[in-house]
Amino acid sequence: MSAGVKVLPLGGLGEIGKNMTVVEHDGRIVVVDVGLRFPTPEMVGIDLVLPDFSYLRERARDIEAIVITHGHEDHIGALPWVIRELAEQHEPPPVYGGPLTVAMAESKLDEHRLKNVELIELDPGEAVDLGPFQMEMVHMTHSIPDSCAVALGTELGTVLLTGDYKFDQTPVDGSPADVSRLAELGREGVLLLCGDSTNVDRGGFSSSESQVGRHLQETFSRCEGRIVVTSFASNIHRVQQVVDAAEALDRKVVLVGRSMRKNVSIGRRLGHIDIPEGMLVGPRELTDFPDDRMVIISTGSQGEPLSALRRMAYRDHPQVQLKDGDTVVFSATPVPGNERAVNETIDRLYHIGCDVITARDAPVHASGHGHAEEVKLMLNLVKPRYVMPVHGDFKRLRLHAELAESVGVDPDAIFQADNGLPLLIDERGARLGQRERSGMIFVDGVEIGDVADVALRDRRMLSADGIFVVVVTIAEQDGSSVADPEVIFRGVPFLDQAGELVEEIRRAARETLERAAAEEGIREIDLLQQMLHDDLAKLVYDRLRRRPMVLPVIIEI
Template sequence: MDFASPPFIDWQNPPAKDELRLIPIGGLGEFGMNALVVHTAKSLFLVDCGQLFPSEDQPGIDSIIPDFAYLEPFAERIDAVLLTHGHEDHLGALPYFLERWPVPVYGTAFTMGLLEGKLREHELWSPRHMHVVEDFAKVKVGRGEIQAEWIPVTHSIPDACAIALHTPWGVVVHTGDYKLDPSPVDGRLTGTARLTELGDQGVAVLLSDSTNILNTKPTPSEEECRGGLRDAFRATKGKLFTATFSSNIHRIQIFLDLAYEEGRKVCLLGRSMERNVTVARSLKRLALPDDLFIEPKEVPLFPPKKVAVLCTGSQGEEMAALQRILKGEVKGLKMVDGDRLLLSSRAIPGNEVSISRTLDTAARLGAETTLEGIGVVHATGHGHRPDSAAMISMVRPRHMVPVHGTYRNLKVHAQLAASMGYDKEHILFLDGGECLRLFKDGRVQEAGSVPVGKCFVDQGVDHMVDARVIHDRLILQEDGIVIATLVVDPDTGDLAAEPSILTRGFVVLNDDQAYSELLRLTVRNAFDEAPREIRKDRDLLVEFLRQSLRRTIRKTTQTRPVVVPMILETGGGEAPPPPAPAPRKRKR
């Protein structure tokens, strides 16, 4: 049970007529970017099409999406996208997918409401391609040979569903993200009776959420947050500032209920918060009085103890509404002594520093930030291990496939299935791109892999960037850049002037002028020593000079800045840039 790389299958040709392929092109071995390809001889469709948010070591990147290379040879067969729910890690890549392949998309009402806003931003909204499905609805996809069924599940967003695929190769159940909440805020329970019925009828494959498999405690209900949030309302003498995930409409409903009960007006802040609340209200997924909300400019008109602020920024995001509040950039809304800041969310790994900085800033402004005397204010939307065991017990699949999670999560989920009586042959432990084959005679096999990867989206230039660009950005961030400019006489091929050195973000230990002179001398000597065949080829000469400079810099400073030699010719109207400031000294 490991991630040893299997051989590539003949992925540029469609499956055989008696074969169904299930291929995860994201969401395995990591959290996010969930996407499953379902491929037959006739057609191909996706279950979810999500994005992954970048980490700090991916500067300038706004989003990471699956590489859709596998789909290219089958463009004419791509049939649809089926969505389990509306979180970004399940639908965030759709604008880039639909721009290339404008196929029908199916999802529940709130899911499609969120998608509409996203596609309108990208000028890709096409009502004729968007199809809203009800709970337990069945839709024919795959050129009519597969029937998809949406089964309600509880999660931290309205209208989440598992999807059951009724195929000639057997039933495949994809749980999406879920937990088994016995008392959901909106009263919409997981369709356990239908899942059990499918188990009775026979399920070939279960692909099940592994996000919280490491937690062995019972999964908390969302309703458990009501008591803790009520504590916070009653313990706060001034304004109560609360940041949470903008898609968690159930948490927002609890917050609005309590604000109404406690006689507080609510100020909503944050673009996604306002948009999602608008969508939820239009679909009757939120119930609240019309006069509950106020604008930021109206806040000073009410006593502080009569105001609650609900905003984005629970992860310390630099551009979120909470940061604008802390910086005093929201007119009419200040955080002061007597106020409280509450983060009603979990800390996503990697955000701990920014969250701590946010709380510290609020404390400096006089706000209370501790949870002393306050109960639970966050409940996960993903089931713990007992829920995973219950799902397996209900569905009773012949083959179990852990999805959505790191290697560790998938492995523990596989071990859970083994402890419930599944043998190794019926626990299918996949990595991204690995292919699962279903045959009409009931066989299910792991059978090689297809090319998968990631595409990096830089929305500043609105296109994909290569991984090498990210590598260069990291080097620039860490060690800076050194530009060496040489002016060459085109008639003689000799230098027409001494080389100049320009640096940015590059720091040296010793004498600045002396080090600049060393770099100039390195470039001059390298140019003079370059063989004739290299001097004749501009590209070869640039690379020769680059390598010479890199060796000198690495040997003398142990750093690896980006090195850019520039060769200009006299008489061409070009001149070298003015001499650069010498490198700054690095403090010992």
């Protein structure tokens, strides 16, 4: 009897974001996608949310490869953290993806100073052996170039993970999804289909990305002042269409926001985006041109707290001061969970006197995810033996299951799983297995980004949770604590057992200093400060479940 196949989702099911799936066969593992999620407004002080990938930590030696379907944060964002952890156990696995995906992975790993990771560009249709798997990527259309489905061939049949997709018949780059390869895989035998559920609740077909361009141009033509367009920085074809519309109306283009500049530069290098000579001007040259000659392309379509548009809306952007007569076009819709932040941003823009146009006012956005009919088309093309809907909240996973049933998939062959709940398939059939560890890992602390980002983050923390200042006095000779640490706090909410906690902080500070001096011989003030901060912030979080700023001050005598 041949070995079975285990498919374990570690993220992306029953939630929006942090997509990650482990496919296991014959003791070997291929990880498809390593995404992250952005925190909800309640997670104050948290910058990112990663899937709990403890399962992989224990199996680091068995991982053949990480395959990334496309360069969106909910599929690639956790890569640096996953690689760093795996590298502690074993040589990190190679990372496969399309050219743009690999370029984005490289830039992320560089930002985290992670070297010696093998990044492999794989063209769609080219197959590689990854241990017991035959892996192949299938070209798909989505809201970022080089999006692929991942086919993992095993002796039981192919496990096909669609990644995010739509069937766009007229994509901006002229290259529709490889429908014939999907059909061929179906004929050869697809064992399991793990399909995108994002838009299963929308009927019919999604509209084509190339439709957006002419609506943008129409919208622009009615604007008399400056135009600000915000979209996902990774939606390179959208940026291209904004550039085209601007060119048609003889407007120059300014790129604002770090990720926008970065992605456009990668996109230009790889030939996905074409900006005519002389059309791009720097943010500092904004005032050199009349208002009706400018289009500003900006990050911040999701109302992200540190994004360029949000800062413009709060009159806090160093280069762009918005004013009466400017028009802001949201060429994106809010990802579920971001509605409030987007609405706040929009209202601020009205307050300044800007006009705001969203996808509700004009068709200036097209989703990158296929609607119900496209999901059915996928099912009919690949004719899977088993179906496991992924990439969606529980409601959408259920609707996806219903769609599968409606095209004739046996209800017993459809599995509504959950993060941590594996599907086991062997020659006898398929069933859900024992729950594995899964969940969320919080990342606190902006490791990358500029100083302005950090300043803003500090201000956010202070306003929400207050501050603890811990003053310690140490001896110059040996770093030992020579006076009782002093603890001062301001603006910390719900602090009824203040006395107790202050005493605990004092004790913890002394312990940290002792540990630093005795065990590790650490004398450098910066390092001591870092250690104190980490230990005390953890203690405060454990006690209060909030994250006030913790500021250690060290006096040497």
